Amino acid sequence: MPGATDIINVMAGGGTGNFLMIKSKALLYSSQGLLSGMLALYRDRLVWNEVSTRSSNMLTISMDVMFGATLSPEGKYKFKSFEAASAVNLKIESSTHFTVYTIMARESGKRPLCDTWTFQVETEDDSATWVSLLRLAIRPKITDDKANALVLINPISGKRKSLKIFETVVKPIFEIGCMSYTLQITNTPGHAAELAENEDLSAYTSIITVSGDGLLHEVLNGLLRRKDWAKYKTLPLGIIPTGTGNGLAKSADCLWPEQASVAVVKGESRLLDIMSATLASGRVEYCFLSMTWGLIADIDIESERMRWAGSARLDLYGTIRLMNLRYYGGRLHYLPAMESEDSENSNEDNIEPRRMAPYDVSTQTNSATSSIVNIIERTNQGADVPWGLPPPNFSSPLIRHSPKPLPSMLPVHVQPAVTLHPTLTAGINLPITKGSLPPRWKTVEGPFAQVIGTNLPWLSAGFLACQRARMSDGVIDLVYSRGVTKWQILPYISASAKDNYMNKDGVEHVKVRAFILEPTGLRTTSRSVHSFESVQSPTKPTSRSRPLSVPVFSSLRTRSLGRPVNVGENVSPKAPVPVRVRSQAYSSYHQQTVGRSSSLLVRGLACPQTDPLASIKPGDAAKENNAQRAAVSGNAAAPRPPVQAVFSVRSETEVASLSMEQQSSASAASSTRGSVVTHSPIPNGLAKNAIVTSASPVTTTAEANGTFVDPGEADADDGCRLVGQHGIIDLDGEVVELGPIKVECLPNLVSVICPPWLNESHLARVGSMPAPNVVEPIKGSLSREGSMLSFANS
Numbered sequence: 011m012p013g014a015t016d017i018i019n020v021m022a023g024g025g026t027g028n029f030l031m032i033k034s035k036a037l038l039y040s041s042q043g044l045l046s047g048m049l050a051l052y053r054d055r056l057v058w059n060e061v062s063t064r065s066s067n068m069l070t071i072s073m074d075v076m077f078g079a080t081l082s083p084e085g086k087y088k089f090k091s092f093e094a095a096s097a098v099n100l101k102i103e104s105s106t107h108f109t110v111y112t113i114m115a116r117e118s119g120k121r122p123l124c125d126t127w128t129f130q131v132e133t134e135d136d137s138a139t140w141v142s143l144l145r146l147a148i149r150p151k152i153t154d155d156k157a158n159a160l161v162l163i164n165p166i167s168g169k170r171k172s173l174k175i176f177e178t179v180v181k182p183i184f185e186i187g188c189m190s191y192t193l194q195i196t197n198t199p200g201h202a203a204e205l206a207e208n209e210d211l212s213a214y215t216s217i218i219t220v221s222g223d224g225l226l227h228e229v230l231n232g233l234l235r236r237k238d239w240a241k242y243k244t245l246p247l248g249i250i251p252t253g254t255g256n257g258l259a260k261s262a263d264c265l266w267p268e269q270a271s272v273a274v275v276k277g278e279s280r281l282l283d284i285m286s287a288t289l290a291s292g293r294v295e296y297c298f299l300s301m302t303w304g305l306i307a308d309i310d311i312e313s314e315r316m317r318w319a320g321s322a323r324l325d326l327y328g329t330i331r332l333m334n335l336r337y338y339g340g341r342l343h344y345l346p347a348m349e350s351e352d353s354e355n356s357n358e359d360n361i362e363p364r365r366m367a368p369y370d371v372s373t374q375t376n377s378a379t380s381s382i383v384n385i386i387e388r389t390n391q392g393a394d395v396p397w398g399l400p401p402p403n404f405s406s407p408l409i410r411h412s413p414k415p416l417p418s419m420l421p422v423h424v425q426p427a428v429t430l431h432p433t434l435t436a437g438i439n440l441p442i443t444k445g446s447l448p449p450r451w452k453t454v455e456g457p458f459a460q461v462i463g464t465n466l467p468w469l470s471a472g473f474l475a476c477q478r479a480r481m482s483d484g485v486i487d488l489v490y491s492r493g494v495t496k497w498q499i500l501p502y503i504s505a506s507a508k509d510n511y512m513n514k515d516g517v518e519h520v521k522v523r524a525f526i527l528e529p530t531g532l533r534t535t536s537r538s539v540h541s542f543e544s545v546q547s548p549t550k551p552t553s554r555s556r557p558l559s560v561p562v563f564s565s566l567r568t569r570s571l572g573r574p575v576n577v578g579e580n581v582s583p584k585a586p587v588p589v590r591v592r593s594q595a596y597s598s599y600h601q602q603t604v605g606r607s608s609s610l611l612v613r614g615l616a617c618p619q620t621d622p623l624a625s626i627k628p629g630d631a632a633k634e635n636n637a638q639r640a641a642v643s644g645n646a647a648a649p650r651p652p653v654q655a656v657f658s659v660r661s662e663t664e665v666a667s668l669s670m671e672q673q674s675s676a677s678a679a680s681s682t683r684g685s686v687v688t689h690s691p692i693p694n695g696l697a698k699n700a701i702v703t704s705a706s707p708v709t710t711t712a713e714a715n716g717t718f719v720d721p722g723e724a725d726a727d728d729g730c731r732l733v734g735q736h737g738i739i740d741l742d743g744e745v746v747e748l749g750p751i752k753v754e755c756l757p758n759l760v761s762v763i764c765p766p767w768l769n770e771s772h773l774a775r776v777g778s779m780p781a782p783n784v785v786e787p788i789k790g791s792l793s794r795e796g797s798m799l800s801f802a803n804s
């Protein structure tokens with residue numbers, strides 16, 4: 011039948027995520043060759059079902075993990091995380107083929123897996139239709155001709171690998187995802203801010219930085235300085251993390267450049283609060299990450315000279331700073347976010363903090379969630395102000411000029427064009443005298459070892475500053491320590507701020523709307539430091555405490571500025587230098603939840619809860635054996651996200667031992683002789699299969715030994731044997747040496763294929779497909795759940 015594509019209900023249906031967009035006959039390319047089946051595209055998934063009398067494999071790919079579809083470019087895109095897919099070296103030239111690209115997150119610390127799935131349909135028109143519909147389903151919010159990003163690359167971020175990462179990871183994903191872009195490499199500090207402020211941005215649908223947090227901070231502030239900033243209030247911002255700290259990317263669960271690139275391609279977004287910091291000079295800076303003072307700021311700033319060490323500089327210098335803990339004199343005033351004081355310290359695990367009027371954003375009508383960053387347009391009409399915020403003060407002198415030029419890297423004119431609801435602290439005169447604070451304000455007094463006002467849980471990828479922080483809750487999480495010893499603060503810094511460190515042992519946490527920091531300008535390594543009052547009536551510093559040299563408060567930094575904010579430079583140490591920080595929920599940041607393993611459904615394929623092999627280096631046979639046994643017997647330790655494991659089985663004895671353990675499991679009813687892999691619930695009786703795959707852990711494609719047994723044809727009694735280290739198959743006397751094979755773990759692999767591909771007679775049962783090259787190495791992966799092992803070929 012010509013043009014067998016069955017297009018059903020294209021773009022119709024609406025409502026549910028399950029309507030069918032297209033359905034047709036399609037061959038699935040696997041390392042075993044072509045498998046015949048029916049392919050159906052729904053709005054939320056792609057499903058391929060094998061049509062065969064012999065087996066009924068099924069492939070389901072969730073739309074969550076798909077990021078592109080192209081016409082047969084197999085082999086074109088090969089980058090690091092594509093290793094697994096590129097092992098399948100298919101020669102596909104005809105344009106009746108198309109390829110779907112997927113990304114799957116893996117357990118923490120491991121690079122996500124990108125994969126390709128190639129199908130063949132009957133005509134070129136069919137494959138073109140498939141590709142365009144797939145693209146539509148993958149990126150429903152972005153049409154191909156619309157997406158055009160301004161991409162800013164900071165070549166010196168982190169370990170100076172931004173350019174390389176762009177070329178090898180970002181660019182291929184952008185190409186696959188049909189993302190057009192204009193590239194700009196930054197030359198100097200401030201360059202990105204200048205571009206964001208002065209460039210004509212009308213052609214762009216987003217600004218993406220390939221950088222650390224500092225460059226995005228520049229972009230944000232540059233945008234806010236534009237006269238026409240309101241025009242770009244919905245311009246999405248995104249970050250592909252290549253920096254040192256990468257706190258935003260970590261908090262958004264997009265720490266791998268692959269994840270972040272895919273998120274950009276798919277145009278997913280998420281709200282993000284911004285903090286505005288009014289400095290002593292009157293200068294206003296906006297930051298999305300945090301404001302730190304004391305320990306964390308010192309680590310950040312003073313370790314700049316160790317940039318060569320990448321993110322390790324924070325750990326290295328952090329240890330030094332912690333061992334020589336400093337204390338800073340000053341006062342901290344804050345406006346609690348909660349009505350009740352007690353509720354500040356209540357357990358708020360996993361609960362989004364309650365928004366309080368007038369900052370209740372729950373009523374907002376802005377469609378902020380549909381783009382990466384939305385700067386909310388504000389008007390002078392109180393009633394029209396989003397979320398009931400007080401009217402912005404556009405005539406504030408802060409907008410026009412800085413009262414006193416600062417010797418900073420930014421020129422004076424770079425005042426933000428907007429002042430975000432400045433009323434919380436605007437009426438408070440500094441220095442603050444007793445009784446001058448508005449009601450509900452609280453004051454705590456130093457000496458402080460650290461003060462962190464954070465908008466995000468993670469200040470850097472390695473430092474969870476406040477687990478309770480949420481990026482769009484409209485409040486600041488204030489964490490401070492005063493008068494603590496280094497040993498008290500050590501668990502918080504080293505093990506990060508799990509909730510059990512909060513509000514005890516000197517690590518205080520409170521959710522606030524705004525805070526004011528009044529440093530005295532005195533720093534000491536002694537805990538018996540001067541009180542704020544002592545500054546008002548200064549006494550001569552003791553030998554262990556000293557006024558700081560200029561700049562006085564070099565240790566105050568709005569993290570993500572990418573440079574210190576020298577608040578109060580040239581100010582006498584005796585004069586308190588106030589800093590006002592407040593939060594505003596007004597913009598958003600892109601984020602995509604990438605690759606939930608549940609989103610790829612595998613019939614009969616069990617997901618293991620632990621992977622005893624994960625920590626074992628290839629070649630460590632003894633450890634591997636133990637781990638395999640532990641895994642098979644379900645003797646697993648701590649639970650972790652589902653993964654697939656790759657096993658090595660090297661001898662008959664080992665096979666027997668695995669089989670025996672399998673048979674002892676209730677779920678392994680159909681276990682048979684000589685089998686490593688068994689499945690009870692496979693419907694067509696093809697559950698009796700065995701596989702030997704790799705000695706490698708799951709991370710990469712690996713040279714490995716392999717063999718295969720199909721107990722339907724052969725078993726331990728009639729000649730099925732696993733021999734030696736080189737994957738020799740002995741089927742009824744017919745010996746096939748597979749040699750080293752590449753084994754890949756494909757967490758998003760899909761079918762539990764009962765391998766019918768070893769010889770012609772097996773293939774004949776599959777149908778009238780062309781015979782695959784049966785001596786090709788067998789690729790596959792083995793997974794387990796408790797005592798259940800499952801093999802899936804790729």
Ligand SMILES: Nc1ncnc2c1ncn2[C@@H]1O[C@H](COP(=O)(O)OP(=O)(O)OP(=O)(O)O)[C@@H](O)[C@H]1O
Pocket residue numbers: 164165166167168169196197198199200201220221222223224225226228252253254255256257570571572573
């Ligand atoms: N070409 C350049 N040469 C020197 N500095 C630059 C250049 N381009 C940008 N910068 C500056 O580098 C600073 C730090 O960059 P970025 O934040 O990207 O990396 P990072 O500091 O390593 O990462 P993180 O902020 O996540 O810790 C930015 O504030 C920016 O001003």
